[in-house]
Amino acid sequence: MLTALGPAPIIAVVFLLLYVSCRRHDPRMLRNGVFLTAAAFFALVTVVSALTLVVPGFGFVVAFGLLLVPLAVVALGVALIANGVQMLRAEGRSLGNMLSLVAGVLVFVLPAIAVALFVSTRSGASSPWNAIGVALAVLMVFVCGYFAVALVAFAVYSVVYGRMRHGLTPDAIVVLGSGLVRGEVPPLLRSRLDRGLGIYRAERAAGRRPVLIPSGGQGDDEPRPEGAAMAEYLLANGAEEQDVLPETASRNTRENLAYSRAVQTEAGRDGQVVVVTNDYHVLRAATLARRLDLPAQVVGARTAAYYVPSAFLREFVAVVVAHRWLNVLACAPFVLFTAFLLWESFQQR
Structure with a gap:
């Protein structure tokens, strides 16, 4: 059974141990959120894999759930846009108050741009511009995926940290x-x-x-x-x-x-x-x-609930900016991989 589950259970335990160790050292570290989110993800993979093995037809349930992901993304975009409009009406126009509106628009615009770049390579004669379009689309997917995962980790640990009992005796x-x-x-x-x-x-x-x-x-x-x-x-x-x-x-x-x-x-x-x-x-x-x-x-x-999405996104942007060089370093492999794909494409011409 464990062999059939692959490495996911082991990876989940490793990340859980890292989380527990780092949280005990200092609960204020951002990496705690990364470790906790990774542990939860691989634990979920383990549970889904186990249920697929022992419950007949559970694989179809998983496939149906995956088909619902695009609808969930659309719902997220609509909710963010609606919240952005509410923020502008209730709090006035400012860059901070527009963040949820901007994020909601990007939920629709960025996938549309990536799809358009891929589709453009299927029409017309092959050219260097087609290769560049594919490279940009791949890079966009990687970078957006990285920041989406970072946002989830930040959100998860914000909730967890905010509910901790610290047991301080404050001066x-x-x-x-x-x-x-x-x-x-x-x-x-x-x-x-x-x-x-x-x-x-x-x-x-x-x-x-x-x-x-x-x-x-x-x-x-x-x-x-x-x-x-x-x-x-x-x-x-x-x-x-x-x-x-x-x-x-x-x-x-x-x-x-x-x-x-x-x-x-x-x-x-x-x-x-x-x-x-x-x-x-x-x-x-x-x-x-x-x-x-x-x-x-x-x-x-x-x-107030309506205020949280824009305010939370503002906090995430501030954290990204504060750790900008770490984020640049994290995105560097995506840039190098995309550059390699582009180089390989030109070499084959």
Whole structure:
């Protein structure tokens, strides 16, 4: 039976062991998501293969499921476009708010381009342009496949990490800022502050007294720093004044974390940190905390469902950009393979 299943069970176990080992070392590493996704994929392959061997007719069920994949892709594209339109109506026009709309359009456009490139090689006389078209189509399939897998791994581990219980005893609770609306705390930011207050109250009930650090500077379109408005909200909702130490100079998540750590240490609190943000932002904030070598773990607050797809895609793009050279290196074999196919084609002419 095991021999008939091929190498999939062994590969699944190897990736699972890598995941468990790396997660125990540091749960904030992005590679954990790659290992977990690979383990789940090969475990699924193992289960499907086993059922195909022992359940008569199960192979037809698998084949039918594969035939539904194109319909699932179409449904995904339609859902992303619909979400993009909703985002533009609810949040206004901006590049970040258009990400789900752009992604939905690309779900339809990129396969159409690849098919058109392949079909064009079947018509007319053979020419160097046909070979180039095939090479570009192959490269597009490889690169899109790579980023699709990376997105799935990032999504899977974002959910897993966001549901971990870290068991910290925090000296500080850092609440990351987001934009104010006319100088006031909007619902998105309020959800972060409420989650931070919940942790603060639980620590106080346990006899501990961490400091609350609302973190955020003043944007070009904001009448006051985010940290100041956040501190006002915390005080109005039960936090003790001596426990609230706002950070008001940061301009991005990295600075939120670094500057808040400085505020924490200046207050004589150099212990562990719980960072609070929204659920879609948890994993990227955690990876930044790791790169800054902070003794911090990140927890998420709930976000309106319609807001999550665009916000999550924005986080994925930010992670890709932050690790751009790693991604270039990962895509290099695809480029080299495509170049080899192209060279072989010209050699045969």
